[in-house]
Amino acid sequence: MLKDLGTPARGLVRSAGMPRETRRRRTVLVLVILASFTLMVLDARRSAGSPVEPLRHAAAAVFGPLESSATSAREPVDNLRDRFAEVDRLKAENEKLQAENEKLTNELRTTDYARNRAAELDRLLKLAPNYTVTPARVIGIGSAQSFNHTVTIDAGTADGVRPDMTVLNGDGLVGRVVRTTEATATVLLIGDRNSTVGGRLNATMALGFVSGRGETTGALDYKLVDLKARPKAGDRIVTWGSRGNAPYVPGVPIGTVTSVTLTQGALGSTAVVKPFVDPSRIDTVGVVTGSPARAPRSALSPEKGG
Known part of the structure; x- marks a missing residue:
C-alpha cells in the first residue's frame, strides 16, 4: 500500500524517520531561502515604494555611524603612513640635491684653479x-x-x-x-x-x-x-x-x-x-x-x- 502513495508520500515517510531537530533546521533553512528570494524579487523594482527601502534606511542608520567611526579611526593611521612615505621621499631628494651641489662645487673649484693656472702661465710669458x-x-x-x-x-x-x-x-x-x-x-x-x-x-x-x-x-x-x-x-x-x-x-x-x-x-x-x-x-x-x-x-x- 505504501508503494501507491507516490514520491511525496515516500518523502514524508523518510522525514518521519528523521530526528525532530534536523527537521526543524531544514525547515528554517527553507524559509530563510524563500524569504531572501522574496526580498530580492520585491527589491528588484528599485523604487521609493519598495518594501525593502525601510530596511535599507534602518541598516544605514545602524551601520553608518559604525562605518564612519571605523573610517575616522583609520585616517590617522593612513595619514601617518603617508607622512613617513613623504619624509622618505624628501630625504632621498635632499641627499640627491646635496650630492649634485657638492659635484658642482668641486667642478667650479677645479675650473677656477685651472683658470688661475692658465692666467699665471700667461703672465709668466709676458714677464x-x-x-x-x-x-x-x-x-x-x-x-x-x-x-x-x-x-x-x-x-x-x-x-x-x-x-x-x-x-x-x-x-x-x-x-x-x-x-x-x-x-x-x-x-x-x-x-x-x-x-x-x-x-x-x-x-x-x-x-x-x-x-x-x-x-x-x-x-x-x-x-x-x-x-x-x-x-x-x-x-x-x-x-x-x-x-x-x-x-x-x-x-x-x-x-x-x-x-x-x-x-x-x-x-x-x-x-x-x-x-x-x-x-x-x-x-x-x-x-x-x-x-x-x-x-x-x-x-x-x-x-x-x-
Missing part, C-alpha cells in the same frame, strides 16, 4: 719674453724648523733644471734652484736669510743688493753700492743679472721700496722692500732654462706663447 721657461708647480714647503724659506717644485734634472737657475712667476722673482733630483727641485726663496740678489733701481739705474730677512712677511733689505745714492719710497727694483745668467737673469722684477732709513754717522742708506711675489701664495712658477732633457714637459718660449 720673461726673452727666455725659455720650463713651467712647474709648487708641491712642498720647506720645514719651519730648518729656518730656511724654500719650496719644492715638480721639475728636476729630467726637465733640464739644474742648481743656480732663476725661478720666477707672473709677479716677479721667486728665488733660485739650490738642489735637484730627477723629478723635483728645491728653490731658495729671496726672503731667506741666506739669499742675496743684485738689484737695480729702475728710476736711477743705481745698483745694490737685496737681502732676505727670513720673515714670513717676505720683507727685504736693500743696500746701494753707491753710498751717495738715495732711494725713495715707490722705487721699483729689478735684477741686474749674474755672470752667465746664473743664478739670476737680468730684468726680473723684485719689489717696491716702502721706506728708507739713513745710516747715521756715515754715508748710505738702507731701504725696506716689499717683494712682488707673495711667499705664501706661490703655485705656478717657471725655471729659466734651456731645452728640457725630455719631451713630456713642454717648455714655454716666446714663440710657443705667441
